[in-house]
Amino acid sequence: MMSQMAPRDSTGEYLRPESQFRSILSPDPASSFPVEPQRYRLLVGLGCPWAHRTLVVRALKGLEAAISVSIVQPSPEAGGWVFEHPEEGCQTVKQLYELANPGYRGRCTVPVLWDTKQKAIVNNESAEIIVILNAALNEFATRPNLDLYPDALKAQIDVWNDxxxxxxxxxxxxxxxxxxxTAYEQACTSLFDTLDSIELQLGNTRYLCGNGITLADIRLFTTLFRFDTVYYSLFKCNRRRIQDYPHLSGYLRDLYQQPGVAETCDLQAVKRDYFSNLFPLNPGGIVPMGSDLNLSEPHQRDRIGQPASSST
Ligand SMILES: N[C@@H](CCC(=O)N[C@@H](CS)C(=O)NCC(=O)O)C(=O)O
Structure with a gap:
């Protein structure tokens, strides 16, 4: 049962398949996917950390008017994501993938950056969709000057991402x-080694790469947001909670409190999606009552990395 849900190598290590649609938006009107407002749509599930990245960048950049969103729900009966309102006559994301690519046999994942004009998938890799949203649609963004992947920090951001x-x-x-x-213990050890390194970094700088938010922070945020409520128990990531790290927990609240970000976060949907749908890990489908986080409490991260104020 697990091997159907989770592809693995010969050592029992989980292998995530590669995303298959990797195009970009281009300023050239003659290109396959030209920049245009209200033409592209994000298909997202609120429980999904990869899709959540795209909603956070859309909110931070102020792209709500330029890019629409279609929220999908997981359905074990349908064997994948289903639309709240049918899209192009499709009830499921799988049908939409097949409509755009007859004969497609890969995974039908979210997020998807969907071209409503050509009925085509532009990109289904969150790491690339957020790069597109950061830069390609600035003329329609309410915060065009916010650069989450600035040239000067690219190398540093990539090191954290890697x-x-x-x-x-x-x-x-x-x-x-x-x-x-063995595969579990290796994964769990490297997970907490990295969290420990991040905790150290966040004692010196407000965000991973200094005093400004970058794509590295957003990619980390959507995992941290789910950590104590889902991954700690369901995925056995239980050596420590994010709440037990002073800097990481303040950093999580800091990111949550950025303009528009809280509105992209739905912890009840996250809990429901993970606990009710990963049958092999949670056969009864019981959704636990805890642990709800209060991410609206003060974070005081604005003091980190600032020169100590003089007493004279
Ligand atoms: N590498 C992809 C992964 C996306 C992904 O795995 N999405 C999951 C939801 S959290 C999904 O849609 N799974 C459905 C399936 O595998 O059929 C990305 O970052 O965009």
Whole structure:
């Protein structure tokens, strides 16, 4: 049962398949996917950490008027994501993938950046969709000057991403979907090694790469948001909670309190999606009552990395 849900290698290590649609938006009107407001739509599930990244960047950049959102729900009966309101006559995301790509046999994942004009998938890799949203649609963004992937910090952001993706973002899944004790212990050790390194970094700088939010923070945020409520128990990531780390917990509240971000966060949907739909990990489908977080409390992160104020 687990091996159907979670592909693995010969050591029992969880292997996440590659996303298959990897186009970008271009300013050239003759290109396959030209920049245009109100043409592209994000398909997202509120429980999904990868889709959540795209909602956070859309909110921070102020792209609500330029890019629409279609929220999908997980359905074990349909074997995947279903639309609240049928899209292009499709009830499920799988049908939409097949409509756009007859004969498609890959995974039908969210997020999807969907072209409503050509009825085509532009991109289904969250790490790339957030780069597109950061820069391609600035002329329609209410915060065009917010650059979450500035040239000067690209190398530093990429170093964090290259460590955080395998050990934290995908690392929690490697813990939860491991099929041997060794694979689990390796994943759990590298997960907490990285969280410990991040805790140290956040004692010196407000965000991962200094005093400004970058894509590295957003990619980390959506995993941290789910950690204590879902991954700690369901995925056995239980050596420590985010609440037990003074800097990481303040950082989580700081990001949550950025303009528009709280509105993208639905902890009840997260709990429901994970606990009711990962049958092999939680056969009864019982959704636990805890632990709800109060992320609206003060974070005082604005003092980190500032020169100590003089007493004279
Ligand atoms: N690498 C992809 C992963 C997306 C992903 O795994 N999404 C999950 C939901 S959290 C999904 O849609 N799974 C459905 C399936 O595998 O059929 C990304 O970051 O965009």
């Amino acid at each position: 460590r955080i993706y395998p050990t934290v973002n995908n690392g929690v899944y490697r813990c939860g979907f491991a099929q041997t004790q």
